Amino acid sequence: ETGVTQSPTHLIKTRGQQVTLRCSSQSGHNTVSWYQQALGQGPQFIFQYYREEENGRGNFPPRFSGLQFPNYSSELNVNALELDDSALYLCASSPLPPQNYGYTFGSGTRLTVV
Amino acid sequence: GDSVTQMEGPVTLSEEAFLTINCTYTATGYPSLFWYVQYPGEGLQLLLKATKADDKGSNKGFEATYRKETTSFHLEKGSVQVSDSAVYFCALSPLGNQFYFGTGTSLTVIP
Numbered sequence: 001e002t003g004v005t006q007s008p009t010h011l012i013k014t015r016g017q018q019v020t021l022r023c024s025s026q027s028g029h030n031t032v033s034w035y036q037q038a039l040g041q042g043p044q045f046i047f048q049y050y051r052e053e054e055n056g057r058g059n060f061p062p063r064f065s066g067l068q069f070p071n072y073s074s075e076l077n078v079n080a081l082e083l084d085d086s087a088l089y090l091c092a093s094s095p096l097p098p099q100n101y102g103y104t105f106g107s108g109t110r111l112t113v114v
Numbered sequence: 115g116d117s118v119t120q121m122e123g124p125v126t127l128s129e130e131a132f133l134t135i136n137c138t139y140t141a142t143g144y145p146s147l148f149w150y151v152q153y154p155g156e157g158l159q160l161l162l163k164a165t166k167a168d169d170k171g172s173n174k175g176f177e178a179t180y181r182k183e184t185t186s187f188h189l190e191k192g193s194v195q196v197s198d199s200a201v202y203f204c205a206l207s208p209l210g211n212q213f214y215f216g217t218g219t220s221l222t223v224i225p
Contacts, residue, residue, distance in 0.1 A: 004157075028219075031211075033213075040216070041217055042203050042215030042217050042218050043203075043215045044215075045213060055211060093152070098211060098213070099165070099209070099211075100165055102163050103160070103213065105157035106157050108156075
């Protein structure tokens with residue numbers, strides 16, 4: 001098992017810019033989700049992808065968007081960055097259904113918006 | 115709506131002490147319940163889970179029992195080690211795809 005890998009590990013962006021974060025799911029997992037973890041808080045659900053389609057979304061604005069590719073890798077895109085977007089972004093994969101198996105998380109991308 | 119309430123930290127214990135971290139939840143239906151652990155600078159690791167009432171999840175000496183009557187899923191360990199120092203998150207997954215996490219409880223174990 002290779003686990004979930006994310007890149008980059010750290011990123012600094014300026015307010016108003018756009019950013020793309022990348023994730024490779026664990027082998028055999030066909031579901032990928034993205035979470036935002038602010039400092040000192042629990043992760044907050046952004047969205048989930050299954051078979052390259054978004055199939056669930058948390059309380060995040062449309063400037064947060066994503067993609068899942070046929071090899072189950074994924075991207076998170078954030079447009080018009082705001083200071084409050086500074087957080088650890090976690091990618092998580094799971095075989096379906098996640099509520100039976102739990103997620104495998106990557107180590108995250110630390111995004112700082114200045 | 116669905117939510118998780120965790121015992122606030124930080125918690126500091128001596129090595130070999132007994133650990134309890136309280137977790138209660140609010141959910142419709144019959145959610146699955148999880149405990150995750152996060153070591154400094156890392157992502158979350160699944161510690162244990164329970165998918166139905168009265169199930170007991172266990173792993174690495176940690177245990178938690180899914181109590182529907184008290185809507186709780188308290189984490190326990192009989193004898194903690196320094197290596198258990200981390201942040202612990204309780205989470206629930208109702209039917210669907212979203213996990214709801216608590217705010218985390220920081221545990222420090224001193225020798």
